[in-house]
Amino acid sequence: MIIAAATNESLAQISNVLIYSSMAVYTLAFFAHIAEWLFGSRSKVARTAAALTADAAAGPEPVVEVQPGASTGSTGTAVLQRPKIVTRSTSGTRDVPDGPGAHGGDAQGDLYGRIAVSLTALAFLIEAAGVVTRALSVQRAPWGNMYEFSITFSTVAVGTYLALLIAKKNVRWVGLPLVTTVLLDLGLAVTVLYTASDQLVPALQSYWLWIHVSTAIFCGAVFYLGAVGTLLYLFRDSYESKLANGGKPGALATSIMERLPSAASLDKFAYRVNAAVFPLWTFTIIAGAIWAGDAWGRYWGWDPKEVWSFITWVAYACYLHARATAGWKGRKAAYLALLAFGCWLFNYYGVNIFVSGKHSYAGV
Template sequence: MANETLAQLSNLFMYSAIAVYMLAFFAYCAEWAFGSRGRVAVHSARTTAPAPERELVGAGVGARPGAPARPGPAERLTGRGRDGARPTGPRDGDLVADQGDVAGGDPQADRYGRIAVSLTLLGFVLHAAAVLSRGLSVRRAPWGNMYEFSTAVALMLVVAYLVMLFRFRQRWLGLFVMVPLIATLGVAVTVLYTESDQLVPALDSYWIWIHVASATASFAAFHIGAIASVLYLFKDARERRAAAGAPLGRGGRLLDRLPSAATLDRTAYRVNAVIFPLWTFAIVVGAVWAESAWGRYWGWDPKETWSFITWVAYAAYLHARATAGWKGRRAAVISLVGFACFVFNYYLVNIFFEGLHSYGGV
């Protein structure tokens, strides 16, 4: 039996969290709107000062007088100069140095951005309380059906954003994270909601804490990679037009306040590369759980099949970057294909396909 008091409290926390996230979304929008009044330079590797001409130097021949010293292996590895200091100023591909300029130098826009971050933190606390009280109401893992899994994924998405915010100071992600976050919670409370209840027998196992938690964190982090890939495609197109001297127009000025295309590409790659082993672990653990529950490790159930397809897509993305040197547009497209497979596997396979995993509670 479920504890109705805790279940109702969970619903109250969830609706409160959604309301606060909505306020945060409007605050992020205000940051971008008021930031448009500031002066923001187009940050692009293609529009910055030209690189110094290369000079062929024979063996044993020193550098020409007055030329800057070429960095050694240690300097190239650490990114520091010979004096041990890091170079100042934004640098393409550097997540910490290249943070973009959402506020556009406008103090009021920056104030709205700080308010948005504060509201995001408040929403996160309410959101976490909702997920926790939902689990306590039935004394189990709070991700036993599609409603609970969706709220848990949304919570981990906020965690991923906060890591990017406080570790790499990427506040520009805030507006773009709020969109899938609010959409996911909106669908959860309107379409996927089910009353708090005990698990179906197939899920009543300690493996749910390991397998589903890993899948939840993976899905949330892949959101960040997909967001960075989408923005990269737009930013790269604008930088190419700038490099070609084509008219940029006023419609794309919001893109000028994002980090450079190289940084967006590096962001997507790092997030996807870091989380891919966890997604691999989730699939392997799921197979072990399947053997315990159904007597076989793999049965080509629709859920299992699309999980494998998603894994192949992200593996192809990482392999292409590591071996073929695919960066930029082609890599971004593969990344988005992998994320689309993940979304298809979660929503469409769970709802419209019949299989051993058809217990989403919809």
Template sequence: MSGINGDMAHLSDGLFTTAIAVYALAMVGHTAEYAFGRVGRSAAERAASRQLVGAGGPAVVTPDAPPVAPRPRRRLADRIGRWSVAATVVGAVVHTASILVRAVAVDAVPWSNMYEFASVSGLVAVIAFLGVMWKAPQIRHLGGFILLPVILLMFLAGTVFYSDAQKLVPALQSYWLAIHVFLVSIAEGALLTSAMLTILYLAKSRSDRRLAAGEPARGTLATLAERLPSADTLDKAAYRVVAFSFPLYTVAIICGAIWAEAAWGRYWGWDPKETWAFIVWVVYAGYLHARATAGWKGRSAAWINLAGFTAIIFNFIIVNLVVTGLHSYAGVS
């Protein structure tokens, strides 16, 4: 670790581990609110009411019924939900500190390898969820669905993808690194949140179709869908995240081409990393186009969104670890 501040590097690793622990605690709280909170239970009661009415029985919940005071455990679940949001914010602050301390340790931007890139992307995913939740508070109880893949990503980053703090290789000693890779990490981290919201949207829309067809709602899918916000809310939230991320990803590709010309003497060489970045861009451009086309809105567009995120995963893991190219320095140590 020549030229590296070892103490700061160890501190960064400790903060990284602490952030995982805090996120895990927040995920448990979000899951508890999802299972027992007012939003989830109200949705479940409405579903039960629809089933009884469809069977000719009395409705459990009616529009004219007087309001019922929340049960004590619902109020407790609401408090747990608020505490979980606070824990998520604390985890994001600790996570940010680990990235900043890593930057001090290497005296460079801390997103030059898979470990650092995954860490930054995970942080952006959490921030993206907090931002979406700020605009749509009704999705607060879905925090566990966002934090779970973030925790898994960070676990892989700290084990399989981990790289010791080290100075940048010559190809990375450019201010374009700070622009290109940072924009990619922001875009892809936010797109993780969009992908999870899209999966929930597909589950909810399928459940809604079954209910509309008069089919009984049962099984894991029905249990999940009962406690979800409306399909429209989930769909709009997923779309807005992509609409935010796509321009950033586009600028990142342009900056990467400029960086490639300075480092390797050509703007574009169809390196495997460049090729898959272009594929990702095309798929998400297709998603946005599908959203603007009447016949492709809803579930069809949602599957395109998931195809784009699948391409991101392939580009991040397979291309970095298996395929040899000019971007091989992004692999593990």
């Protein structure tokens, strides 16, 4: 049996101050990211246009295909068949280089980018301290209601982004949309979703709270990064298609799109992160079912949260299957990925706020 501890109001207040402080630093990081995009050099743009022009000038790639086997002449001597020449067009693959990043490859833009990443890391540490202090104030996991889930979710999302940077992955382009989303998430958390630090209802007083909800938070953070990559892929793919068809995008669109990775790289990034975390999302649903069996005496009861968790699982399964199917690669699969992330968002916000069920103890 888990005995509820008393709430430490002083630690709870410190947690609130730390969360507000992290928002202030995230705001500075937001402006630094804006400066990185605005003041980065534009002298290295249009590499995609040059690559596509070169591909078009080269024309279709001839491929020699030798038919298997050989015919036998009247003399009994084997006569090789004449090789069959097939022209294979390279159009549609758009094998273009990645952009140099948000800063555009120059020293000034890179300076603003380093400042932005440093401020993001500082804000992450402050927010993480706020999450830990919140947990210490009640001696339990810091995700017992929507407010706590939100601050933990944004912390994990930023932590995952920073971990990818430390691993030398080309993901600095995620910084601006990430910080913007985190500020919106924290703003919603401290205004609409805020719940005073308190103990949990009996159904949540279980070690499964640490297992089930923590994996759900991590999955959501990674799904979010995949959604950002997918959305930017759609923009970049449209840009490359316009160039391939002889169009001329505007100067601002060119400046932004040329700093992003190629459409193929963005598509690969989104697929890899979604595919990597999908097994963990499967485990999250299974862990929730086991917890439901312990708390409510049944493993599955078609509760709205259970239903939408499964719908989200099906949506991502369809996306992963689509990426492996030739006719559904590219934009069609990307739309499925965004639909799947939309299901995850509704599972969190929509179900918790607008739908009544056994999970209606989120504190709103």
